[in-house]
Amino acid sequence: xxxxxxxxxxxxxxxxxxxxxxxxxxxxxxxxxxxxxxxxxxxxxxxxxxxxxxxxxxxxxxxxxxxxxxxxxxxxxxxxxxxxxxxxxxxxxxxxxxxxxxxxxxxxxxxxxxxxxxxxxxxxxxxxxxxxxxxxxxxxxxxxxxxxxxxxxxxxxxxxxxxxxxxxxxxxxxxxxxxxxxxxxxxxxxxxxxxxxx
Amino acid sequence: xxxxxxxxxxxxxxxxxxxxxxxxxxxxxxxxxxxxxxxxxxxxxxxxxxxxxxxxxxxxxxxxxxxxxxxxxxxxxxxxxxxxxxxxxxxxxxxxxxxxxxxxxxxxxxxxxxxxxxxxxxxxxxxxxxxxxxxxxxxxxxxxxxxxxxxxxxxxxxxxxxxxxxxxxxxxxxxxxxxxxxxxxxxxxxxxxxxxxx
DNA sequence: CTAGATATAGGACGACTGTCCAAATGCAGA
DNA sequence: TCTGCATTTGGACAGTCGTCCTATATCTAG
Numbered sequence: 408x409x410x411x412x413x414x415x416x417x418x419x420x421x422x423x424x425x426x427x428x429x430x431x432x433x434x435x436x437x438x439x440x441x442x443x444x445x446x447x448x449x450x451x452x453x454x455x456x457x458x459x460x461x462x463x464x465x466x467x468x469x470x471x472x473x474x475x476x477x478x479x480x481x482x483x484x485x486x487x488x489x490x491x492x493x494x495x496x497x498x499x500x501x502x503x504x505x506x507x508x509x510x511x512x513x514x515x516x517x518x519x520x521x522x523x524x525x526x527x528x529x530x531x532x533x534x535x536x537x538x539x540x541x542x543x544x545x546x547x548x549x550x551x552x553x554x555x556x557x558x559x560x561x562x563x564x565x566x567x568x569x570x571x572x573x574x575x576x577x578x579x580x581x582x583x584x585x586x587x588x589x590x591x592x593x594x595x596x597x598x599x600x601x602x603x604x605x
Numbered sequence: 606x607x608x609x610x611x612x613x614x615x616x617x618x619x620x621x622x623x624x625x626x627x628x629x630x631x632x633x634x635x636x637x638x639x640x641x642x643x644x645x646x647x648x649x650x651x652x653x654x655x656x657x658x659x660x661x662x663x664x665x666x667x668x669x670x671x672x673x674x675x676x677x678x679x680x681x682x683x684x685x686x687x688x689x690x691x692x693x694x695x696x697x698x699x700x701x702x703x704x705x706x707x708x709x710x711x712x713x714x715x716x717x718x719x720x721x722x723x724x725x726x727x728x729x730x731x732x733x734x735x736x737x738x739x740x741x742x743x744x745x746x747x748x749x750x751x752x753x754x755x756x757x758x759x760x761x762x763x764x765x766x767x768x769x770x771x772x773x774x775x776x777x778x779x780x781x782x783x784x785x786x787x788x789x790x791x792x793x794x795x796x797x798x799x800x801x802x803x
Numbered sequence: 804c805t806a807g808a809t810a811t812a813g814g815a816c817g818a819c820t821g822t823c824c825a826a827a828t829g830c831a832g833a
Numbered sequence: 834t835c836t837g838c839a840t841t842t843g844g845a846c847a848g849t850c851g852t853c854c855t856a857t858a859t860c861t862a863g
Contacts, residue, residue, distance in 0.1 A: 412840085428716045430628055434821065444842050446824085451840095455821065506712045513769040514704045514712060518626045528769045556766065556775055557782070564762025568754065571711040571726045577754055584755070610810080631850065642812045644853085649810095653851065 413451045415441050421462045425501075425508045428515055429459060456523065463526045466508070470530060474537045484541035485593060488558070491538060492585045495562055495569075495578055503573050507566035509534075535559055546596060554592065561585055611649045613639050619660045623699075623706045626713055627657060654721065661724045664706070668728060672735045682739035683791060689736060690756065690783045693763055693776055701771050705764035707732075733757055744794060752790065759783055 419440040423432040434455065438445045452458050477487050495502065505511070509530045516524040538555035547554055562585070569578040617638040621630040632653065636643045650656050675685050693700065703709070707728045714722040736753035745752055760783070767776040 426716065427718075428628070428713065430626070431717060433819080435819080445821095446843060447841050448821095449823065453822095505716060510765045510769070511712050511716065514709050514765065515626065517768055518624065518703060518709070519629060520625075531766070531769050553778065557779070560762035560766045560775075560779060561759065562762065563765040564758035564760065567708045567712065567761040567765065568729070568758045570715055571708070571729050577758075580751065581755070581758060632852090633849080643851095644813060644855095645811050646851095647853070651852095 412441070412443065412447070416443075416448070416451060416458065417461045417465050420458050421465055424459070424462055424512065426505050429512065429521075430515065430519060456521075459521075459523050460526065463512075463523060463530065466530055467533065470533050474533065478537075484544040485589065488538065488541050488589055489586060491534070492558065492562065492582055492589070495565055495582050499569070499575060499578055502566050503569050503575065503578070506570040507563060510563045510566060531559065545593060547592075558585060558589070561588075610639070610641065610645075614641075614646070614649060614656065615659045615663050618656050619663055622657070622660055622710065624703050627710065627719075628713065628717060654719075657719075657721050658724065661710075661721060661728065664728055665731060668731050672731065676735075682742040683787065686736065686739050686756070686787055687784055689732070690760065690780055690787070693760055693767075693780050697767070697773060697776055700764050701767050701773065701776070704768040705761060708761045708764060729757065743791060745790075756783060756787070759786075 416437060420432070420437050423436055423440060427436075434445050434448055437458075438448065448458075452461070477490050509527070513524065513527045513531065515521075516527050535552070535555050538559065539551045542551035542554045561581070565578060565581040565585075568574070614635060618630070618635050621634055621638060625634075632643050632646055635656070636646065650659070675688050707725070711722065711725045711729065713719075714725050733750070733753050736757065737749045740749035740752045759779070763776060763779045763783075766772070
């Protein structure tokens with residue numbers, strides 16, 4: 408079936424774009440990874456940028472699905488935010504090798520002046536909005552977006568350095584710090600609320 | 606003179622590698638930027654990787670020079686650390702366009718499995734050691750390296766997101782947060798010292 | 804002023820790039 | 834079984850890549 412091949416192309420391209428970058432990945436690389444002829448590509452995609460679009464859409468869908476799952480299973484918003492922070496550990500090995508899939512793609516597309524840069528930024532926005540929603544539910548109000556951006560940035564920095572130094576200890580230590588920071592924020596919030604109420 | 610041309614090549618390559626990435630920058634790009642013929646390259650460099658090495662060495666030298674300057678002029682270590690944090694603002698425009706020169710190069714070379722990745726990481730090490738030294742002088746002892754890595758990571762994350770969202774406000778806000786964090790650390794340190802002494 | 808080293812120019816090279824196309828194959832319904 | 838569409842193949846294409854080579858120009862030392 409045609410859809411199967413198309414999906415296999417997108418899946419292989421997704422992995423290769425992550426591991427070696429968009430520019431450095433050629434049609435020949437993807438073709439040999441999928442096990443098809445190069446010519447067959449243009450029956451499924453018009454151009455390489457089309458594949459990039461599909462890869463980004465795939466990532467958007469997968470991310471949305473993951474965040475939705477967390478929103479259903481995770482009981483309280485703080486626990487959900489901790490789930491986000493712990494992606495760094497769950498994907499630690501990949502991150503040490505290739506960095507964060509979102510951040511590195513966004514950086515590369517920025518340097519390439521690529522039209523899809525804003526689409527890659529939409530991946531960040533997905534996390535940002537989800538995190539903001541969790542902070543809002545915790546009662547942070549207008550500060551929620553700032554806090555969402557803050558831990559989004561923290562995790563980006565951790566990913567970059569863990570990759571540069573291939574350092575697992577640093578990664579774990581910073582994850583602990585981020586969780587502690589979250590607890591502090593929540594503690595600060597409740598004391599403020601209490602002092603207002605009382 | 607030959608050295609002049611060589612330096613101009615390195616300078617142009619440095620800029621282009623930063624703005625468009627190592628892989629995406631061709632000899633033709635550098636040649637036209639310098640205003641010389643392509644063939645002339647191989648009188649100064651054997652290979653493209655040789656240019657990359659020279660560019661990294663140039664960055665290492667420039668960075669070391671900048672840090673040395675800060676260590677001479679800046680009176681107290683805390684002020685020096687604040688100088689580091691404020692690079693984000695000083696270079697804000699470039700960072701929003703192209704990200705952090707150190708982090709993005711390191712990420713790219715990691716994906717390319719490039720031999721010079723460790724050389725790029727040495728750039729990080731330069732900042733890391735310098736920061737650690739400042740924290741040591743402030744009296745943080747064994748925690749100095751952790752703290753150095755922490756703000757190094759924070760600034761990396763800020764650069765990545767400021768680039769992805771092209772957001773100047775976020776950049777400034779996070780710089781303020783980092784300075785506040787530094788003040789907190791120092792405040793926590795002196796109270797501990799006082800309580801020990803008394 | 805000349806000989807030799809240094810520097811530059813411009814093009815050749817094979818390999819690879821993204822793109823496109825014609826021919827072959829596989830599979831559906833009539 | 835035959836027709837027609839979807840799918841796949843392998844190669845052609847123009848261009849660019851990093852690399853290399855030779856001829857020319859420029860400069861310096863004797």
